[in-house]
Amino acid sequence: MARFGALLCFLSVLISQGLPSPLAGKEVWDYVEVRPGAHMFWWLYYADSPSAKYQDLPLVMWLQGGPGGSGSGFGNFEEIGPLNRDLEPRKTSWVQAASVLFVDNPVGTGFSYTEQPNGFATNVSTVASDMLVLLKHFFTQIPEFQSMPFYIFSESYGGKMAAAISLELSKAVAKGSVKCNFAGVALGDSWISPLDSVMTWGPYLYTTSLLDNNGLADVNSAAENVKQAVEQQQFLKATELWSVTETVVEQNTNGVNFYNILTQQPDEKVTTATGENFISLQAHRHIRPLHKQSLNELMNGPIRKKLAIIPQNVTWGGQAEDVFSNMAGDFMRPVVDIVDQLLTAGVNVTVYNGQLDLIVDTMGQELWVKQLKWEGLPGFSQLRWTPLDDPASPGTTGAFFKTYKNFAFYWILKAGHMIPSDQGAMALQMLKMITQQD
Incomplete structure (x- = not known):
């Protein structure tokens, strides 16, 4: 009730x-x-x-x-x-x-x-x-x-x-x-349509002066790998290659912010995907920005007390990365x-x-x-x-x-x-x- x-x-x-x-x-x-x-x-x-x-x-x-x-x-x-x-x-x-x-x-x-x-x-x-x-x-x-x-x-x-x-x-x-x-x-x-997004990253960044010709070629090449995986119905592989493509974008744009191209990734270092757990990397890119420290403190502090129905063992955002990883094959x-x-x-x-x-x-x-x-x-x-x-x-x-x-x-x-x-x-x-x- x-x-x-x-x-x-x-x-x-x-x-x-x-x-x-x-x-x-x-x-x-x-x-x-x-x-x-x-x-x-x-x-x-x-x-x-x-x-x-x-x-x-x-x-x-x-x-x-x-x-x-x-x-x-x-x-x-x-x-x-x-x-x-x-x-x-x-x-x-x-x-x-x-x-x-x-x-x-x-x-x-x-x-x-x-x-x-x-x-x-x-x-x-x-x-x-x-x-x-x-x-x-x-x-x-x-x-x-x-x-x-x-x-x-x-x-x-x-x-x-x-x-x-x-x-x-x-x-x-x-x-x-x-x-x-x-x-x-x-x-x-x-x-x-995830693939339509990924395939247009290069052209969009190029036309907004955030990629040069070499960068455009790198991003387009990485996106083509995603396309092949999607066309072969290898969706988990496509998600991993999507992560690789984002890394290529970061490397060629000096860390452009995927959420707003006029800014850079906040407090982010440009990394390579080699050896990375792509789920953790993507959670870092796309989940953590939605769980800023100040918001986390608000939700797990005053708001939690106000709501008064949150189970003791439940933390706001505590299962977020698990949510992402379980949906990776459908992503x-x-x-x-x-x-x-x-x-x-x-x-x-x-x-x-x-x-x-x-x-x-x-x-x-x-x-x-x-x-x-x-x-x-x-x-x-x-x-x-x-x-x-x-x-x-x-x-x-x-x-x-x-x-x-x-x-x-x-x-x-x-x-x-x-x-x-x-x-x-x-x-x-x-x-x-x-x-x-x-």
């Missing part, structure tokens, strides 16, 4: 820990045992809008990347939650426009945990079935949300999971096994076909991408979009995009977008991989447009 009782002790805990309340809103959280010994944590913030009741606003579920990145931590305190990492009110919080549900997904992420080593998910099919158990529980325990428009927003590998979850959810809703008003999915800088598999199925089924699908993102560059996103078999693709492709003003800088273009039938694409300017962190006001406006509030 949801921890509504937690609200009664909420203010006293906040005072004792020196934590401010998330504006005037309310929040609830709980665990769901999705499989025997596999426990998933969720945290809901009710919408807190000055102009509308929460009942009149949508519900948004946020899924983080990695896999192994925590929505309750990074997505919440670094991107879209009501408070930032310093526990100060966030001006561009999505709670202004929607109730926001953070889920630590897959099992083992954030405060989620498994009691057994074999309890981790190894593919997106298990990730999707686990989430359906959680969502069925959630909408049953808090039935008032069943009629509200429900959207899934995601980032990075979270987008790959979101696509698979959305397909299974749409089927479950049609069957009546999950009662909710599923309104659409938004795929942000998403790992939908490089594309899910473009799932997006096709969603569009054909009439599900509203949005793709949005940051201009400065490398790991999931916009060039790669556009490549897989062109591969869609969806009958509306020719009509979408013929459209010209529409510019959007940056709400934080009126008169300056903040994004472009186009939409056709049940598909939309947003190109977010001056943003890297974590769009809400880089362009918070633009991300909030996009949320409102997708959920039909503007």
